[in-house]
Amino acid sequence: MGILNALFGNGISEVMQQQISDKLALCIDSISQQSLQELKAVSELQLKKSKLNCRIDMPYACKTLWPSIEQNLSHELCQIDGIDAVQCEFSTKIVAHDAQKGVNPLENIKNIIAVASGKGGVGKSTTAVNLALALQQEGANVGLLDADIYGPSIPTMLNIKDKPQTNDGKSMQPLIAYGLQVMSIGALIEEDSPMIWRGPIVTQTLSQLLKETNWDNLDYLIIDLPPGTGDVQLTLAQQIPVTGAVIVTTPQQISLIDAKKGLKMFEKVEIPVLGIIENMSTHICSNCGHEEAIFGSHGGENMAKQYQVDFLGALPLESRIRAEADSGKPTVTAEPSSDIAQKYRHIAHQIGAKIGIKKRNYANLFPNIVIENK
């Protein structure tokens, strides 16, 4: 039997336990394509007067999917004799998953997701900020680190005007915007000062921003990387435990060439690529709604096929995306029920689910064992 007997409360016979297990194997999560049993999502079952109460701990943030999961579960379980109704109590339970070998996990951050692009200006920061907001809306505790040291844009996109505060003179409190915990070099410098830094300083700054911020129990930290494959990427690979990277590209050849270099770099340093997002995929005219593939079509999708990584989705070139990011309230928060917000949410679900089914990282769960020779 796939789920432990201990999950079943009083009143559930062994025959019924088997029937329930079989039915759970038929309830397939639409995003991960795994059954609730494979996801080990059901943590408790109680039968009271033919009503089955289920406690479901989803391994990724997907609050908007809970009603459909409950419907599906109820449909399957009510086919069992003795069960007339099903009631679910959902929660989000995200754990730490494996990162590259030899890099220690960080105490207050369960999973780090790097958002990268080969070329500049393809919409990486816009995508990172909307994905962070979508993950947060869906039930995760999310942080966003603007590591785009040469062009930090996250403070503008989240309308952050404050400077980070310190309580002990050694570490910084993250800034809070729309419930996200945020840190950015942009919040520490004046808006129009140019960043002319050399490699070692860049490396040190990224490490400091990450390690000297008092992140509070994050399920995910999204790192918005600078474009390309330079010093920041190298630091990330060598010093920071990254669960997976997401590559943002536009469909045209000139952007894809650099995106491919980025993908190869992550493969080389053993950071799994969670997938590719195609931004500015088609242009939607704000007057007539006409859709046109001005940068060519399916470039990101074809790249994903060529390199056998997942294609996470395409976002249109839409003036609302730019206007809302510029005004400090990105689309996922400004227009949460729009088609575009739904697209970001779907990509966030896929990223969460892909991480959720990865191998767990147990390193932080065990105490350090010291052997003394006396």
Ligand SMILES: Nc1ncnc2c1ncn2[C@@H]1O[C@H](COP(=O)(O)OP(=O)(O)OP(=O)(O)O)[C@@H](O)[C@H]1O
């Ligand atoms: N899908 C989109 N539709 C319309 N405008 C977009 C879209 N994505 C991004 N933009 C706009 O394009 C510009 C560049 O976006 P962004 O700063 O996110 O790119 P980037 O790849 O992070 O750039 P950089 O290389 O400077 O870090 C911004 O003005 C942003 O609002």
